Amino acid sequence: MYSKVEESWLNATCTAYNDEDCTHTFQFTRTKFKDLCIEDEIILWEKDRQGKVSDAYRGTEFRLKANEIVTCYNLACEHYEAVMRTVTSKNLLHELQDGFDMMRERGFARFDLTVPAYDKLDFLSSPKAAWMPIVHACLGTDVELAHVGCMFSLPGSHAQIYHQDGVHLSEKTQLPCHAVNVFIPLIDLSVANGATEFCIGTHILQNDAYDRSKLETPTPEAGVPLVFDYRNGHRGMGNNTDEVRPVLYLTYSANGKFTDEVNFSKRRYHKLGEMIAAPKSREERQAMREGGGVKVEEEGELMKKGESDKVMKTSN
Ligand SMILES: O=C(O)CCC(=O)C(=O)O
Numbered sequence: 001m002y003s004k005v006e007e008s009w010l011n012a013t014c015t016a017y018n019d020e021d022c023t024h025t026f027q028f029t030r031t032k033f034k035d036l037c038i039e040d041e042i043i044l045w046e047k048d049r050q051g052k053v054s055d056a057y058r059g060t061e062f063r064l065k066a067n068e069i070v071t072c073y074n075l076a077c078e079h080y081e082a083v084m085r086t087v088t089s090k091n092l093l094h095e096l097q098d099g100f101d102m103m104r105e106r107g108f109a110r111f112d113l114t115v116p117a118y119d120k121l122d123f124l125s126s127p128k129a130a131w132m133p134i135v136h137a138c139l140g141t142d143v144e145l146a147h148v149g150c151m152f153s154l155p156g157s158h159a160q161i162y163h164q165d166g167v168h169l170s171e172k173t174q175l176p177c178h179a180v181n182v183f184i185p186l187i188d189l190s191v192a193n194g195a196t197e198f199c200i201g202t203h204i205l206q207n208d209a210y211d212r213s214k215l216e217t218p219t220p221e222a223g224v225p226l227v228f229d230y231r232n233g234h235r236g237m238g239n240n241t242d243e244v245r246p247v248l249y250l251t252y253s254a255n256g257k258f259t260d261e262v263n264f265s266k267r268r269y270h271k272l273g274e275m276i277a278a279p280k281s282r283e284e285r286q287a288m289r290e291g292g293g294v295k296v297e298e299e300g301e302l303m304k305k306g307e308s309d310k311v312m313k314t315s316n
Helices: 066-089 116-120 132-139 282-291 293-304 306-314
Strands: 008-018 025-031 102-106 108-112 143-153 179-185 196-199 226-229 232-237 246-253
Touching: 025 066, 025 306, 066 102, 066 108, 066 143, 066 246, 132 143, 132 179, 132 226, 132 246
Parallel strands: none
Antiparallel strands: 008 025, 102 108, 108 143, 143 246, 179 226, 179 246, 196 232
């Protein structure tokens, strides 16, 4: 991860984890960019990086917990279904390509979801979240969580066009990192399900072109965060499995330094408006019928009176 001090990479190693207050301790080392071979870029993920990433870092603590992964996964799926149901019911499929505030297309069969329920999940926005020491080391103490979303790649999605999420803030000099993305896969990533491909070193000014010799495709397990400079070139690969591939992401910026008006603009996208509720399941309908204890009694009464036609109405 390129960071504040001159042109250097920042390597982070988790050396301790405190069970009581759930905090992580990291040891940071810096290497001058000019002294490096390309393998030294740190994009953080679970896999061993030539001994730089300690066992502690690879431990189970440095990731979302299993129940948190399931919660985020289910919320993303429910949100995707709710948006698609609403878009279909409101006859707005033709507007999907332009994007809605709640969901934007990012390539064939790949959607960027804004899941409102994620805003209420404290474990995502917590200053004690496992990835925060790294975020602070890159951006300084004063950081803002600018956006939380989910990249929802459907079975059969295509590889994306190579891109950077944000531009350099200066065209002339290489400035320190002003924003990072934290990607957290909600299933184990693999080449088959379309792990994100990164082009190492492309966050350096005038070094941003796609270069096959600089490609890395980390395959972290579910819940393991992957932190990268907002200017780093990358693309989501195609999903050739029959399972959706949701990747939660958090965008942090150095406070006051940067607001992304392109990706997260409220004005740019159509508002989807009120969501259309899902039809009730068989179980819910059954529960409603049974829950209406009064109705059951009434039904009994009505039956006695031989008014069976009214019974039919109340019980359906
Ligand atoms: O889905 C992915 O793996 C990456 C998505 C992405 O980079 C984007 O849409 O900007």
